[in-house]
Amino acid sequence: MIDREDRQRLQHAKLFANISLESIEHLLERCHRLDLERGEHLLEAGAANSHLYLILDGELRVYLADRTMPEHAVFGAGDCVGEMSLLDGQKASALVLAAHDTRLLAMPHEVLWALVDCSHGVARNLLAIMAGRMRNDNLAMVNSQTQSLEFEQASSVDALTGIHNRRWLLEAYPRAIGRCERNGESLCLIIADIDLFKRFNDRFGHLAGDGVLRRVARQLADGLRTQDLIARYGGEEFLILLPHAGLDEALLIAERLRDLVAACALETSEGMQSVTLSCGVAQMRKGETLDELTSRADAALLNAKENGRDRVETAE
Ligand SMILES: Nc1nc2c(ncn2[C@@H]2O[C@H](COP(=O)(O)OP(=O)(O)OP(=O)(O)O)[C@@H](O)[C@H]2O)c(=O)[nH]1
Structure with missing residues (x-):
């Protein structure tokens, strides 16, 4: 009532x-x-x-x-x-x-x-x-x-993959480069980029793509030595800094990472699928900045893409 x-x-x-x-x-x-x-x-x-x-x-x-x-x-x-x-x-x-x-x-x-x-x-x-x-x-x-x-920008961790982000990299990498230079030690940089990732996203969906990014980030981080640094640089690109590593060792590490990623398949709507990785590797020259080192590694990555992907190329 x-x-x-x-x-x-x-x-x-x-x-x-x-x-x-x-x-x-x-x-x-x-x-x-x-x-x-x-x-x-x-x-x-x-x-x-x-x-x-x-x-x-x-x-x-x-x-x-x-x-x-x-x-x-x-x-x-x-x-x-x-x-x-x-x-x-x-x-x-x-x-x-x-x-x-x-x-x-x-x-x-x-x-x-x-x-x-x-x-x-x-x-x-x-x-x-x-x-x-x-x-x-x-x-x-x-x-x-x-x-x-805002949280992401204020933090040093990439929210999707859990590894470090670009913000952290821009502070940590120049410090590591400076340390190696002062001690006269060799240092290399790898830019690792997932191949044809747009096609993967288009075919299996953005969520499946996110799963790939998480898995690849984990594979890369687990495949490195303790002194190495890794960060997600952009969408499907990772920057890996290898202190105390000459070019030969860096190439071996890059090949190992490429193999690790290729061997790892992910469940998708069309069954298990894997992705491949292209890498550009550059050895630091005396007095070189992070920007300069990165753009040489980037040019090597471009060569790897142009030469058929799923491969490692070295910078000039
Ligand atoms: N799922 C997902 N996709 C992303 C993310 N960030 C970027 N991408 C996608 O990554 C794709 C990158 O595409 P492209 O730069 O064209 O490169 P690609 O298709 O990998 O081709 P190649 O690099 O030439 O082998 C774009 O479709 C972006 O939308 C993300 O956080 N999650």
């Missing part, structure tokens, strides 16, 4: 904006009141839900993962929750709980459909509510992408 106070609150519900409650009285009678105490759960992710809940008073919070993560949305008097299950007939997609003692009107889904059938105004309001949800979700997605980019 809905009392006078609740009825007044219902007038402010977004679902009933510009609707006369008298005209839908017979359907409102099929709804019931539900009172939640602070902290009580209304909906659980994955559980069945057959109601739309209109908030008469109080506050509900929505958590997409679990309560250790910040809430995704907060709803107060006039808002509603549970409309997703109504529209797609699926189970609840989030945890919803009462942040304070909260008073709700529980409307069975069939009653809401009957309301939509008999009132264009309610149908329009429901669409407006859904549009608002989508806008909020889009905003949350953009914020979370921006945030992870």
